[in-house]
Amino acid sequence: MDVTIIGAILLIIVIAIAAQTIKIVPQQHAWVLERLGRYHATLTPGLTIVVPFVDRVAYKHVLKEIPLEVPSQVCITRDNTQLQVDGVLYFQVTDAMKASYGSSNFIYAITQLSQTTLRSVIGKLELDKTFEERDYINHSIVTSLDQAAANWGVKVLRYEIKDLTPPKEILHAMQAQITAEREKRAVIAASEGRKQEQINIAWGAREAAIHKSEGERQAQINQAEGEASAILAVAVANAQAIEKIGAAIQTAGGMEAVNLKVAEQYVTAFGNIAKQGNTLIVPGNLSEMSSMIASALSIIKGDGTGGGVIRKS
DSSP states (O other), X not given: XXXXXXXXXXXXXXXXXXXXXXXXXXXXXXXXXXETTEEEEEEOSEEEEOOTTTEEEEEEEEOSOEEEEEEEEEEEOTTSOEEEEEEEEEEEEOOHHHHHHSOSOHHHHHHHHHHHHHHHHHHTSOHHHHHHOHHHHHHHHHXXXXXXXXXXXXXXXXXXXXXXXXXXXXXXXXXXXHHHHHHHHHHHHHHHHHHHHHHHHHHHHHHHHHHHHHHHHHHHHHHHHHHHHHHHHHHHHHHHHHHHHHHHHTSTTHHHHHHHHHHHHHHHHHHHHHHSSSSOOOOSOHHHHHHHHHHHHHHXXXXXXXXXXXXXX
């Protein structure tokens, strides 16, 4: 019985010694090993043998990227406007020994430093710029934190602002400003539309007037050309008629035909004069009239006695 108890005790002691001797470090972890109270080594992932009861794992660090929520705080801008700001910080432990001995609490130190840096950066900007310069704010905080955190064995990767919340009065004023700006843009756009409409109408009227004047000009040119062609055609016809009349006069009996035609026109003209008004007009020498008619009849008969020039009565 005593042997069994002693064996069990020895087994427990062996297991305890083995547990103190064999250390298994998980992946993406780093353990800080102290020997007799002093830093001895940093254990990397895998199996490690240590001296039991002499070596001690003092600190365990995760080497993964860690998100840290920065508490919300009130920041004052350059134009004395209060803003409620909160954000998220991403960091990673790069040196386990510095992270263990460089600061008593590097997470708290990073949080406080990020808040003070955020207040300093926002204090240099006006309210409108804080909404436009988020990238600048984030970059400034990361640069400032990364320089300080190097002594803590920590690498600051990113900082992102979650919310920028101004007071309600400022929100109402900003909304009114945005509404006024949109109304201004709408009025400008409407006036630009009316301006373009008037320009288009004036341009269309100008083009129409130009085309109309061109059409009228072309019509006048065409009309003038037509009238010129008609006058030329009449002149050519008259010339041809005169030429034919002249040729006909030179033939036998041509002169007699001319005298007959003149006599007919004389009688016709005299008859038209006699019809005008209520007064009857007769020639002063009826014998001359009779002789003229007789001459015309003799010309028709072909006796040749009526030849000669017709004189005025």
